[in-house]
Amino acid sequence: MSHLSASFSATIRVRLADAPGSFARLAKAIGEAGGSLGAIDLVRVETSTKVRDVTVDASDSEHLERIVEAVRAVDGVEVERVSDRTFLMHLGGKIEMRSKVPVKTRDDLSMAYTPGVARICQAIAADRDSAWNLTIKQNTVAVVSDGTAVLGLGDIGPEAAMPVMEGKALLFKEFGGVDAWPLCLASKDVDEIVSAVRAIAPGFGGINLEDISAPRCFEIERRLRAELDIPVFHDDQHGTAIVVLAALLNALRVVGKSIEEIKVVTTGVGAAGVAVTDILLNAGVRAVVGCDHEGAIYRGRPGLNEVKASYAERTNPDGERGTADEVLAGADVYLGLSVPGAVSRAGIERMADGAIVFAMANPTPEIAPEGLPPGKVAVVATGRSDYPNQINNVLAFPGVFRGALDVRASTITEGMKVAAGHAISAVIAEDELGPEYVIPSVFNRDVAPAVAAAVADAAERDGVARRSSRPQAAKSA
Numbered sequence: 001m002s003h004l005s006a007s008f009s010a011t012i013r014v015r016l017a018d019a020p021g022s023f024a025r026l027a028k029a030i031g032e033a034g035g036s037l038g039a040i041d042l043v044r045v046e047t048s049t050k051v052r053d054v055t056v057d058a059s060d061s062e063h064l065e066r067i068v069e070a071v072r073a074v075d076g077v078e079v080e081r082v083s084d085r086t087f088l089m090h091l092g093g094k095i096e097m098r099s100k101v102p103v104k105t106r107d108d109l110s111m112a113y114t115p116g117v118a119r120i121c122q123a124i125a126a127d128r129d130s131a132w133n134l135t136i137k138q139n140t141v142a143v144v145s146d147g148t149a150v151l152g153l154g155d156i157g158p159e160a161a162m163p164v165m166e167g168k169a170l171l172f173k174e175f176g177g178v179d180a181w182p183l184c185l186a187s188k189d190v191d192e193i194v195s196a197v198r199a200i201a202p203g204f205g206g207i208n209l210e211d212i213s214a215p216r217c218f219e220i221e222r223r224l225r226a227e228l229d230i231p232v233f234h235d236d237q238h239g240t241a242i243v244v245l246a247a248l249l250n251a252l253r254v255v256g257k258s259i260e261e262i263k264v265v266t267t268g269v270g271a272a273g274v275a276v277t278d279i280l281l282n283a284g285v286r287a288v289v290g291c292d293h294e295g296a297i298y299r300g301r302p303g304l305n306e307v308k309a310s311y312a313e314r315t316n317p318d319g320e321r322g323t324a325d326e327v328l329a330g331a332d333v334y335l336g337l338s339v340p341g342a343v344s345r346a347g348i349e350r351m352a353d354g355a356i357v358f359a360m361a362n363p364t365p366e367i368a369p370e371g372l373p374p375g376k377v378a379v380v381a382t383g384r385s386d387y388p389n390q391i392n393n394v395l396a397f398p399g400v401f402r403g404a405l406d407v408r409a410s411t412i413t414e415g416m417k418v419a420a421g422h423a424i425s426a427v428i429a430e431d432e433l434g435p436e437y438v439i440p441s442v443f444n445r446d447v448a449p450a451v452a453a454a455v456a457d458a459a460e461r462d463g464v465a466r467r468s469s470r471p472q473a474a475k476s477a
Contacts, residue, residue: 008059094170142204404455424451
């Protein structure tokens, strides 16, 4: 499963003899250490030596250290400096605030700030809805986390969560044109988190909850949705669900199966697993069997917590019991939202012909694509970028919030989520669709506008839009 990545890369500044073969020995050492040689830049030429910056990619931090040590061991090579490229990118943070208006004269200052701004404040005080037009509220989202479920790192705290939340804000701007700001809270208390978000909500047009551990994330989202009149969206749940739906819709087109007729088995009934199940049920799937580490979840199973008991009421219509491998018998789709090893090759072999397998645990899938039985599985997707069909939330959340903000939606409905999934899937034309291409690239610039338009239309249909997404209608409103 080794995978060379720019996320584990460094620029090594080396001084080496200005003689034939000296760089070849350096390149050989990098290759023998399993590294990938990238950019090679000449820094300066000295009397008998040359100083070069050499960029290498590795598979993890330890591998990067081994590559550097291999370079140090080359005769005639002196390592001056090693710069981790990912750390360099994060120096000083990844985002900043910039002004939209000039402040170069007394007139500019008097309008942007005192005394002119007082008239704007009075206008908003008289009509609080005018804040949508007269402040950044119309295009701003708060990215809120308590740092308890960050990526695959777990509970690392609010400060350590900041780089991820900054990255989220960066992606909001890059793909959706949305101004987002990270707010990492020093509390794990549900009441305190709800109170804090409720208090800052007037300055934002939406709330993106991120990396909050289950089951607290369910209650936090439920309460905020009930108390706020702006969209509240837990991306770990609903962003994942939207992209899974999009990929599944196209995978079903590849294998020629109907969404109403398939049997789906999932492993993982946490935040993402519950949301994925709910969006599939809303999209037309009738038979979903969810599994945790004890096996299939069914009505009346002893020891179920509140979330799983509720889950049991709307899934597993035939009351199947057994391990995940056992209930995979005859299944058309396996969705992994759990841990490596959650299912085995033997379990996959029990699936129906033309099986679809989404093994999305990161960085190690529930079952490696190379470990799947040949000829059994028609479409495979993972959460990784080094395999085809990456399930990546970046395809969803920028467009979802763009569309919600465009119509000033008061919430995100199930209809809006389903519409987003269909919009993502439709980006891939029929003649482009194939087993290794059921989900668009995260860099496909057609995705976010398509999602935004679909979400805005769905918000209007569902009655949660406060203005029309149609320009002419908006002008006359």
